[in-house]
Amino acid sequence: MTVKAPGCSLCEAPGGRVVFQAAKWRVIHAREDGFPGFYRVVWEDHVAEFSDLPASDRALCMAAVAVVEQAVRAHLGPTKVNLAALGNMVPHLHWHVIARFDWDSRFPAPVWAAAQREAPPARISAVAASLPALEQDLIVKLADPA
Amino acid sequence: MTVKAPGCSLCEAPGGRVVFQAAKWRVIHAREDGFPGFYRVVWEDHVAEFSDLPASDRALCMAAVAVVEQAVRAHLGPTKVNLAALGNMVPHLHWHVIARFDWDSRFPAPVWAAAQREAPPARISAVAASLPALEQDLIVKLADPA
Numbered sequence: 001m002t003v004k005a006p007g008c009s010l011c012e013a014p015g016g017r018v019v020f021q022a023a024k025w026r027v028i029h030a031r032e033d034g035f036p037g038f039y040r041v042v043w044e045d046h047v048a049e050f051s052d053l054p055a056s057d058r059a060l061c062m063a064a065v066a067v068v069e070q071a072v073r074a075h076l077g078p079t080k081v082n083l084a085a086l087g088n089m090v091p092h093l094h095w096h097v098i099a100r101f102d103w104d105s106r107f108p109a110p111v112w113a114a115a116q117r118e119a120p121p122a123r124i125s126a127v128a129a130s131l132p133a134l135e136q137d138l139i140v141k142l143a144d145p146a
Numbered sequence: 147m148t149v150k151a152p153g154c155s156l157c158e159a160p161g162g163r164v165v166f167q168a169a170k171w172r173v174i175h176a177r178e179d180g181f182p183g184f185y186r187v188v189w190e191d192h193v194a195e196f197s198d199l200p201a202s203d204r205a206l207c208m209a210a211v212a213v214v215e216q217a218v219r220a221h222l223g224p225t226k227v228n229l230a231a232l233g234n235m236v237p238h239l240h241w242h243v244i245a246r247f248d249w250d251s252r253f254p255a256p257v258w259a260a261a262q263r264e265a266p267p268a269r270i271s272a273v274a275a276s277l278p279a280l281e282q283d284l285i286v287k288l289a290d291p292a
Contacts, residue, residue, distance in 0.1 A: 048226070049215065049219065049226075049227055050211075050212060050215060050227075050229060051212045051215040051216045051219065051227075055209070055212075058208060058212060059205060059208075062204060062205075062208050063201070065196075066196060066197045066201075066204060069195065069196060069197040070197045073195065073197065079234075080194070080195075080232070080233055080234050080237060081195055081196075081197075082230070082231070082232045082233075082234070083196060083230065083231045083232075084228070084229065084230035084231070084232070084256075085228070085229045085230070086226070086228045086229075086230070086256055087226055087228075088225075088226050088228070088246060088253060088254035088255070088256070089254050091226060100234060107234060108234035108235050109234070109258065110230075110232055110234070110256065110258040112255065112256040112258050112259045113258045113259060114260060
């Protein structure tokens with residue numbers, strides 16, 4: 001049974017399109033304008049901080065993050081991957097895994113900074129077109145992350 | 147021997163005040179205006195992405211991140227801790243561990259967003275005054291993170 005907190009948006013809803021559901025975590029595709037290669041690993045239990053987890057669960061969690069990062073790298077060839085667990089707005093442990101490209105609207109600044117340019121729509125579409133193959137691969141690898 | 151890349155600022159310099167030096171990583175205190183509780187775990191070898199590391203090194207790295215997070219929580223009582231490995235500017239693996247407070251200049255936005263207010267200098271000083279005790283404790287725990 002998972003531990004839920006009333007009123008927490010990540011306890012009450014998936015928070016995005018579910019790509020893979022494990023016992024203790026799920027991977028969702030986030031809908032973030034201009035950033036098609038944006039996934040989140042969401043911990044199922046309501047915990048605020050990474051270090052609230054025991055070491056074995058931290059390892060499970062980061063193994064999932066690493067598998068998502070590897071799939072993003074293999075299929076999207078990003079300039080860089082950004083990983084972050086912030087949770088200031090929604091204090092329920094979730095890891096952002098974001099494919100960054102030198103043509104995206106914020107690069108090299110973080111996605112949370114002000115826009116520096118408009119990203120070319122054709123580039124965004126090309127990344128989006130690679131997601132089904134990425135996710136097919138991801139599902140296989142997440143089922144056996146070892 | 148560590149793997150270095152010519153011209154990389156985190157290969158050529160510590161990148162901040164060194165709090166602890168391990169064989170494969172170091173912890174530095176970052177000097178970031180308005181954010182006194184800002185540490186980084188910097189991987190010694192020049193690797194760009196978290197998933198460039200083998201699983202055993204990812205575990206070592208995240209164990210250090212968790213110990214820093216725990217010390218930050220215990221000594222500073224932050225509203226939230228933010229963790230991030232971005233590296234768009236300096237593609238050498240480093241984890242930001244940032245104590246966030248509801249009074250800081252960006253909260254609840256990420257530190258990379260635009261300022262929303264001026265942080266009270268007395269609050270910043272109070273956090274800074276807690277760092278020596280935090281770091282004394284941190285050094286003990288990083289020497290034996292298990």
